[in-house]
Amino acid sequence: MNLNEIYATLKLIKEHNRWRRKECINLIASENITSPLVDAVYLSDAMHRYAEGTPFKRFYQGTKFIDEIEEKTNQVLGELFNAKFVDVRPISGTTANGAAFYALANRGDKALVLPVYAGSHVSHTKFGILGALGIIEEEMPFNGEDMVIDVENTKKKIREIKPKIVILGGTVILFRHPVKELIEVVEENGGYIIYDAAHVLGLIAGNRFQNPVLEGAHLVTSSTHKTFPGPQGGVVFSNDEEVFKRFKKVIFPVFVSNHHLHRLAATLITAYEMKYFGEEYASNIIKNAKTLAEELHAYGFKVLGEKNGFTETHQVVLNVKEFGGGTYVAEYLEKCNIITNKNMIPGDTPEMVRNPSGLRLGVQEMTRLGMGASEMKYIAELFYKALIRKTSIEEIKQTVLEFRKNYQEVKYAFNIDLKSFAEEYLPILS
Secondary structure (H helix, E strand, O other), X not given: OOHHHHHHHHHHHHHHHHHHHHHOEEOOOOOOOOOHHHHHHHOOHHHHOOOOEEOOEEOOOOOHHHHHHHHHHHHHHHHHHOOOEEEOOOOOHHHHHHHHHHHHOOOOOEEEEOOHHHOOOHHHOOOOHHHHOXXXXXXXXXXXXXXXXXXXXXXHHHHHHOOOEEEEEOOOOOOOOOHHHHXXXXXXXOOEEEEXXXXXXXXXXXXXXXXXXXXXXXXXXXXXXXXXXXEEEEEEEEOOHHHHHHHHHHHHHHHOOOOOOHHHHHHHHHHHHHHHHHHHHHHHHHHHHHHHHHXXXXXXXXXXXXXXXXXXXXXXXXXXXXXXXXXHHHXXXXXXXXXXXXXXXXOOOHHHOOOOOEEEEEOHHHHHOOOOHHHHHHHHHHHHHHHHOOOOHHHHHHHHHHHHOXXXXXXXXXXXXXXXXXXXXXXXXX
């Protein structure tokens, strides 16, 4: 046996954990970190097991404890999001989206979706699962200057094309989407609203952003690992029993067989964290995003959404075309240990996808590590030094390494003695 191969793999894992968890300023808007307790619960025997079907109605034996965990997870999430019906079987937000589209539309039906440059997730488009299902993509009118949906022209288009599904939410959400404003015209024309809440789920949990469940969306899809700081996975909410039944018939057996059971208890613990700490966490996320946007603007960066105060979520979007484009800037900042991602913005054309004009930032992970307004101002200063003043990469990187030493502990989480906890409850770790 060549143990060097094993050690080489372990070394890569160790280096990744150190770099991303302890040494970087992570501003990826679609990521977060789980708490130590969630990490511990995630590592369980459930990762080896199967539980096809729904709790207490399985196609496998040996699931009596998993059944209780899944049922409790659905219950607590339902309470947290004011939803009568919850399904945690989707293994990702994209899986949840695909099952929702398949449940409510047929091949050849039309879907009204945001343009990619306005924040549509790839799964909502002809390039993703929507197109694979044969559903026809129609673009929603969008005000690129203000970064908001054009409500009146969207109503007009709904009446003209009668889409079977209207998809709101997505991968860039700076301001609320018009669920209440569109629900009546959508239903009058035989359609359904699906809201992809993956990015804002934690803000909804903290009662700091619109709750599309309460505003009438027929299905709300989401992942569970962005502003909602759980393990990777998916979930669907609804208060419409008939629509939810259609979804349940599709998620299994069409899109999911086994649904990665080790994430269920971890998702449940995260839901409890949001129940007890979510309002403070969500409030601080939004404050931090606004502060970062305002400071970047003050330094001369082109921050989108200025007319409406830049952002009402965790996200800040920059136009960095003058600095070489989103790809160049994201790669440059990565060398400085500042992690971001490129993003298309209004004005970009499809051929610009490999180097779009935009940079998308999210503050949720740094907020969970205890950063506040003063730290956001400092991060904006680092952007200025790196991209405008052209301070050396090595100097910025060393500054980031020193800065991050002060922010290592996950906040908004339960303080539990993990060693004793593992010995008592998780013998797989002890």
